[in-house]
Amino acid sequence: MPIQDVTPDAIKALMTDLLDQPAEAQPPTLEHFAALxxxxxARLAGAADRLQARLGQDHPRVASLRRTAAAADALTxxxxxxxxxxxxxxxxxxxxxxxxxxxxxxxxxxVPGVWVRVFDQDGLFHxxxxxDDLLGEQSTDEHGDFxxxxxxxxxAEPHENAPDLYVVVSDTHGKELYSSRDHVYSDASRxxxxxxxxxxxx
Numbered sequence: 476m477p478i479q480d481v482t483p484d485a486i487k488a489l490m491t492d493l494l495d496q497p498a499e500a501q502p503p504t505l506e507h508f509a510a511l512x513x514x515x516x517a518r519l520a521g522a523a524d525r526l527q528a529r530l531g532q533d534h535p536r537v538a539s540l541r542r543t544a545a546a547a548d549a550l551t552x553x554x555x556x557x558x559x560x561x562x563x564x565x566x567x568x569x570x571x572x573x574x575x576x577x578x579x580x581x582x583x584x585x586v587p588g589v590w591v592r593v594f595d596q597d598g599l600f601h602x603x604x605x606x607d608d609l610l611g612e613q614s615t616d617e618h619g620d621f622x623x624x625x626x627x628x629x630x631a632e633p634h635e636n637a638p639d640l641y642v643v644v645s646d647t648h649g650k651e652l653y654s655s656r657d658h659v660y661s662d663a664s665r666x667x668x669x670x671x672x673x674x675x676x677x
Contacts, residue, residue: 512547519540522540572666573623573667574593574611574669575622579672579673580675581673585618589614590646592609593623594642596639608629611625639662640667
């Protein structure tokens with residue numbers, strides 16, 4: 476993949492694709508991208524230094540190069556973190572289903588230590604009391620990551636081949652911080668990624 480194609484959205488897609496790769500292959504792939512972007516950041520910073528010597532630090536071209544170098548450096552750090560996070564992703568067994576993702580603040584900071592519960596909405600009972608199936612729950616780690624593994628028997632109903640997923644996030648005291656009940660992900664696939672943004676300050 477060319478360097479210019481490696482964006483934060485591409486990294487999120489890569490995390491999903493890596494589920495089908497051997498676990499030992501995941502971190503080296505991400506570390507390779509991190510090394511490429513680290514080299515790009517260094518080249519951009521060097522070019523900005525040379526241009527600044529000729530044009531001065533306030534020149535628009537110098538400022539633009541500095542911003543681009545800073546963005547490349549930030550993505551290098553993000554890729555390194557993602558590589559560390561990838562080592563924690565489980566390999567799906569032939570009968571396993573997976574929900575994984577991150578919980579972040581509006582500023583992009585990870586939210587550790589909150590509980591994420593994953594539900595399958597039961598259409599037969601929706602609106603007549605909550606009889607939805609709890610598929611699993613997990614507390615977020617220091618990166619705001621969570622992983623919930625479940626099985627078809629946890630959601631299977633007559634004529635239901637895939638779950639209709641939603642997630643609920645609560646603090647350690649049980650206070651609900653977020654819910655996607657009104658935005659159910661219908662007919663989910665075996666691996667689904669959720670990025671959850673909380674309007675809270677840390």
